[in-house]
Amino acid sequence: MSDHKFDFPKTTVRQVVLAVLGGLFAPLLVIVMIVRLLIGIEASHIPDTDPKAAAAKVEERIAPVAKVDLATVETGPHVNKSGEEVVKAVCSACHAVGALGSPKIGDKASWAPRISQGYETLVKHAIAGIRSMPARGGNADLTDGEVANAVAYMANQAGANFKAP
Template identity: 45%
Template sequence: MDGTSRILMVVSMGLLLLVGVFLISRLLAHIAAVGEPVASAVTVEAAAAADARIKPVGAVRSEDVTKPRPILSGKQIVGAVCAQCHGSGVLGAPKIGSHELWAARVAQGYAVLLKHAEEGFKNMPARGGDPRLSNDDLKRAIAYMVDESGFKSPKGWSTIGMPAAAKSAAGMPAS
């Protein structure tokens, strides 16, 4: 054997010995770790923080639409349902208090206004988006909006379907 072959053989044996020692040490470490709980890479705090970051921005709230709604005045209905659009005039809704914007609608007649409120019209959903509103509720809301815009609503519309106690609570004369 010449000198180069001898050096190559010694280096190869040394590497083989190192690989063997490494593998045996890994095997012993694995055997020692069996039965010990494995540390989780995700702590409870980190998981809670991640859940907080990915939770929905809003929540869905649903109500029982079959539950009867308390009898409200036209002003209360408009404040709860209609004012989102009619209060500012968005999406082409005639703004409450604007005689000019309501004039063309009132000229069509109150039956047409009621039909549009019942069925929806252009961007306005049926019943203003609240399926619990009765036709009497719609009449009271229409009466309030047109009265506030300088028109005279049909007789009885502002109090239709309201018991005397509800009329007096709303500041209306009992008829």
């Protein structure tokens, strides 16, 4: 075994400079580049400074994917139901059996004094309601025309001769 003492080569100034450049400046350069990149990305963002525009953007982002416009689906031209249809669907709930003291359909005796008031008055009472008789028979969706149809239909069952509009 030879007693070889390893001889470190002398570092030159040039080597020191290179080492410092490589070990210190190269990473520094990379860091500077990354920072500049991040600043660049941030600068390319347009800030939503206008609160209205920002709110609009949020609305746009959270808007439902699909919208179904029920109003346009449901409404077409409204066709008034006939007196018979309205009476069957709404008025007969009370008037078929004389509930709450209502004049029963076809009962001439109880309808006669009411019929004598005239068609217009009866329609007015049926639309606005009178005593225990609810407005529009309790169905607010009925049009004035439909109520008038129903009044004519019911009163005519009891001997009147009203013509629905």
